[in-house]
Amino acid sequence: MFDLRWLRENAEAFDDNLRRRGAPAAAAGLLALDAERRRIETELQEFQSTRNRLSRSFGQAKAKGEPADHLQGELAELKDKVKAGEERLAAVQAELDASLATFPNILQADVPEGADESDNVELRRVGSPRSFAFTPLPHDELGARLGMDFPTAAKMSGARFVLLRGQIARLERAIAMFMLDLQTGQHGYSETSPPLLVNDRALFGTNQLPKFAEDLFQTTTGHYLIPTAEVPLTNVVAGEILDGAQLPLRMTACTPCFRSEAGSAGRDTKGMIRQHQFSKVELVSITTPEASAAEHERMTACAEEVLKRLELPYRVMLLCAGDTGFGASKTYDIEVWLPGQGTYREISSCSNCQDFQARRMNARYRPAPGEKPRFVHTLNGSGLAVGRTLVAVLENGQEADGSVTLPAALRPYVGQDRLLPA
Known part of the structure; x- marks a missing residue:
């Protein structure tokens, strides 16, 4: 707005x-x-x-x-x-x-010109892709012998769902726990367990409605399944006047996310890259206008740290004007290297929305007692998408015999060093 x-x-x-x-x-x-x-x-x-x-x-x-x-x-x-x-x-x-309500946020001045993702600007690369002595498999082929079951999921739910069994289900849970422990224990985010069903006001506040209605799942009660925990976490401050001394507020949650993927027909139809249901650890910050630029850099660094701890090569991209999301004023995408695809794929998107969402939600803060309230700035980012992180762990850690060597950071959570094919 x-x-x-x-x-x-x-x-x-x-x-x-x-x-x-x-x-x-x-x-x-x-x-x-x-x-x-x-x-x-x-x-x-x-x-x-x-x-x-x-x-x-x-x-x-x-x-x-x-x-x-x-x-x-x-x-x-x-x-x-x-x-x-x-x-x-x-x-x-x-x-x-x-x-x-139909017009997008104002872009920051340093967002580069460009029409689509081909015009995004690479800022840095961290880590070097591993050299394999064999041809690395994509995760869906590798995972078939590790407990990744697409046919059974399709039988009960249709396309773009997966059933994880045994050790690979445990790995998914381990990745989420590791991420939450890192973000809460070392980065100062407060763990939150929000509702998974929200009303249309909440979705309007975080700019999913009215523009992205087709990508949402609506229930018969008028509620919507959340497309990301950004929605309930950001709406915590909807309609509030916060004490400026409370800011920044930093929240994190691991939730299932639900998207119809209405605009992605034919894209990533195989595997876990683009699912109707997936888990994600979300990061949300509520801060002042003066602090939001620094908070954006901090949030991106918090997401990057997950990949560093998991020893996964990645790069950070600054999105161009034509590829920046509707509600964002500036966005960094973090893309992880997937050897099975031979390319980098998005695993996190960290955006500064400035006061765009705050105006829609009427979320304000009072800088000091007696001063006039001002709109807060809101930021959100993936810290990270759990399913895509699982994909990256499998593809980067795979061995010639079909096993997967796990990063050291995950071994205490999984309780083993490797995943072994059946």
């Missing part, structure tokens, strides 16, 4: 932001609606002023016993005009609010 005062003063910057994102200019239409809204408000104020004046004259005439029928007729006419004006104002306001 946008501050209309800002939009009036920065119409050119608003349209330039849309251009950078590959969308047409729209400020003129929004400002026309805004002007109409303000015109009606002014007209209603004038009607009310006239109504007050006539009411006084009507009362004085009645008190003196003078004829007042003409005043009564004018008052009735004004009442109808006020009612019609209020209805028109409500309609214009609703149209303006609905329109504003």
Whole structure:
């Protein structure tokens, strides 16, 4: 959502932001609606002023016993005009609010120009891909002998689901526990167990609605399954005025996530890369405008540390304008090396939303006692996607005999050094 005062003063910057994102200019239409809204408000104020004046004259005439029928007729006419004006104002306001909700966040100045992921900028690489003396297998082929069962999952749920058995199910749980222990024990995030079902207000607040409705699973009760724990964690502060001394708030949760993947037809149909249900450790920070840029770097480093501890090669990408998500002002993607695919694949996305979500949720803080509340800045990131981390552990740790050597950091959680094929 946008501050209309800002939009009036920065119409050119608003349209330039849309251009950078590959969308047409729209400020003129929004400002026309805004002007109409303000015109009606002014007209209603004038009607009310006239109504007050006539009411006084009507009362004085009645008190003196003078004829007042003409005043009564004018008052009735004004009442109808006020009612019609209020209805028109409500309609214009609703149209303006609905329109504003469809426009993406303003990009930060250092977000590079570009149309799609091919224009993203690589910032750094950490670790070197392992050299194999054999041809490494993709995780779905490797996992078939380790307890990764797609046919059984398809029988009960259809495509893009997986059933994990035995040692590989334990590995998934171990990865999640390791991530949570790292983020809570060493990075200061507070572990949280949020609801998995949320209402439409929560999804609007974190900008999944109305734009991404097709990617959500809705229940018969009107609730939605969460597409990411970002939704409930960020909405913890919806409608609140926080004490500035409390900030930053840092929360983490490991939850199942549910996505219809409506826009990914034909992509990653094999394996665990793109599923309808998957687990993810989410990181959310609520902070001040002055601290959000540093918090973004910190959050990205916290996500990177998981990969460092797991000895997985990765790279960090700064997303270009055309590839930056709807609610983000700037995003870093962390991509892990997958030898079975011979490429880097996204495993985490860390975004600074600045005050975009806060305005939608009306989430504010008071810098100091007695000071006027300001909107918080919200940030979110994957710390990491559990399923994709499992994929990376399998593919990077695989051996010629089909076993998988586990990273040292995971061995205490799994209780063994290797996964052995059946």
